[in-house]
Amino acid sequence: MYDQIEDYIRNKITVTDDELKTILSYFKPLTPKRNELLVTHGQTSQRMFFVGKGCLRIFFINEEGHDATRYLAFENNFATGMVSFITKEPSLEFIQALEETELLYITQDDFHYLLETIPSWEKFYRYYLEMAYVTNTNRLMSFITMDAKERYKQLLSQKPDVVQRLPNKMVASYLNISQETLSRLKSKI
Amino acid sequence: MYDQIEDYIRNKITVTDDELKTILSYFKPLTPKRNELLVTHGQTSQRMFFVGKGCLRIFFINEEGHDATRYLAFENNFATGMVSFITKEPSLEFIQALEETELLYITQDDFHYLLETIPSWEKFYRYYLEMAYVTNTNRLMSFITMDAKERYKQLLSQKPDVVQRLPNKMVASYLNISQETLSRLKSKI
DNA sequence: GACAAACATTGATATAGGTCAAAATCAGAT
């Protein structure tokens, strides 16, 4: 798994072998069970995760108890309750392992320590923030300019693995529609 | 106006007088007319704006020609078509001055030049990205977990100036509801 | 390979919010 994260990081920034060694030394393994919650409502999101195997989802729950998925991270992606990671306030986002999952994580404190000591880590964080921003804004745009069918078609073409790999319930939560509506959409398209 | 932006920057990061002077030298004034478009669909968002006076709005238009406002920037705020500014791809976001507006702008090239030459500008950008991310994610959350009435009540309590200062049409576009629905909500609350 | 539990589909009905159209109100230019 450390090979995977090494590839990921080297792909985004230029680091010396020493720097990379230091960076990786702060990442610890974690293997949550299927459906285990890593962050629940009100906790501060103190860790950033790298997914080596399996899948993490980040989601909100509204007052009626409905959940809506903000982000799905499969293999070779980072994920965290980013708002809480930034603001250090309690998280409104939950994090859940959807499959048998293998993770590496770094704590917020260690992450910030790296920001101060390894200049290229600041570059990494810049890259990460930029990507996270773009992803979220595209998602925001899809919700305010597209209807359910369009969002489903976009998902099919842009992230077919989400539809293939996850149960309907999760796909529906990602599209923010009911399972029934998703089922009807599938039969029509 | 340069006083305002100076205050803003000094408030976020620590810079020497010299550095600040250099930074400000890259900001040029611009005074668009009411309703003037600064970025239209398909253009690359090459500039980042600081609002000294007036108001900018950033919005999308969907296939049926409906517009939905992503962000409103009043005095003493930065605004840009951030996705295009990051990716350098053509913008799906429009930028419009809603009032007689006084701006300062910096080009993307100059912005990146500052990132490379003034280390604290990297800190500024990090701060900016973090805030932009938090703002957008909260907005995403409001759309996927709240109904029209809740979004309106939240806006009233968190940004009453938006409701007071802008015409209904803009408020409705910001909430992503029709003007008629907004009018009915107002009469009920 | 049988059973329970989870998951997916289908049908009937409800509802938030949209659309269209008309009336009422407001605001800037003369």
Next chain:
DNA sequence: ATCTGATTTTGACCTATATCAATGTTTGTC
């Protein structure tokens, strides 16, 4: 002050999607 156009409100009706309930289909476990 008065007109003209823009903005806001109100009413009638429509549509996408939710909800509830029943049925059908997988999937994992012993």
